[in-house]
Amino acid sequence: MTTAATTKPAQSLWESVQERNKATIQRVFAEFINRGDTSVADEHYRPDVVDHAGLPGAPEGLEGVKYTIASLREAVPDFNVTIEDISAHDDMVVIHNTWRGTHLGELLGMAPTGRSFLSVGIVIWRFDEEGRIAERWEHSVSSNMFAALGMRLLAPRKGRRRAAEGTRSVTRTVPIRSGKPLAWERLVAELQGSRRREYEASRRRLGITSEVLRVDPRADRDHVIVHFETADPERTRKRWAQSKNPFDQWLRERILDIHGEDPWAGPATSYEEAGLDWTAPPQFVRDRSDGHR
Known part of the structure; x- marks a missing residue:
């Protein structure tokens, strides 16, 4: 028979892992995505991380994540993401977020439009047992941004991205x-x-x-x-x-x-x-x- 005394420590440990994962995502957004500090990505992502929503042309793994963020920040110098809500479930972290910025540089061959955009959506992250980001999915947020800039991104890759x-x-x-x-x-x-x-x-x-x-x-x-x-x-x-x-x-x-x-x-x-x-x-x-x- 399982008692409260035996389940409480395990539950507390799992809750602490979830809080750690949420703190990691908050730091990734604050320092890597919004400021461009790639050392944070080196610290918190697996080298073989799978990003199911990277930009076309992004290589596999961590280098692809860096490529995507660098491309966005070059095209949108004021690129900023706000976390509206964050929750943790098992080894997953789910966020509702808002992307903001102004298209002032070339993006996927598209000349600067000068348009400002606000895009909302959901991003899901999976962590490995060592607390590193292993996988990422998103819904709507990048497609809404492309639509605001007059672009249509179709036929996304499934699973691991080809180099x-x-x-x-x-x-x-x-x-x-x-x-x-x-x-x-x-x-x-x-x-x-x-x-x-x-x-x-x-x-x-x-x-x-x-x-x-x-x-x-x-x-x-x-x-x-x-x-x-x-x-x-x-x-x-x-x-x-x-x-x-x-x-x-x-x-x-x-x-x-x-x-x-x-x-x-x-x-x-x-x-x-x-x-x-x-x-x-x-x-x-x-x-x-x-x-x-």
Whole structure:
């Protein structure tokens, strides 16, 4: 028979672990995410941490976490996260948080918009037995930020992220035909809503590990810049062109109606022609005090 005397010490120990984990997350936000102190990340993250919501192009593990935060802080110099609520459950910590900032630097190839944003969402963290962060998930907070900046981040990677050197980045630009901007918006809404699972399954079949679509306003007409990552662009192109999957065929028809051409079927556009200059580095490079890398 278990008595209160035997369960209370164990319960107190578990509660102290949960309080420690919450304190760790609070420090990570205060010193690493909001101030950029990477030594805090070195102290509190596992080297092989799995971030299910890092930026496209982020390498695996701790270097990917540093890459994501550094990229956000470079693009949004006043980037700040406020923890609205925090709770601990077993080896998990859950927070409701708010992201704030102003887009003043390049982000995933998108030129600064000068827009300020406020994005709310949930982040879940898992700790290992040694009290280090082992895994991270999020809901809504980054997608809300991208939406506020006019970007759509689709087909997120599942599970462990492939190292940056194992993929190739492809950028293509296609115009939105006259009278079709609303059709484009409806298509994006479907891909993010009712047909999201089909879209993600399609990207996995094609070998696409991440994809960013954004509208690029121009004097003559708006264009869509498609940036995606895949281990073999030519194989992805062939799979897409030859696919008999009903969803793929439906999406091709919609794309051709809106753009008049298929961004996943043609040759890659150079970064210069697309107005982009972004390449994911193989690992995070810490800024030196003199401002050079």
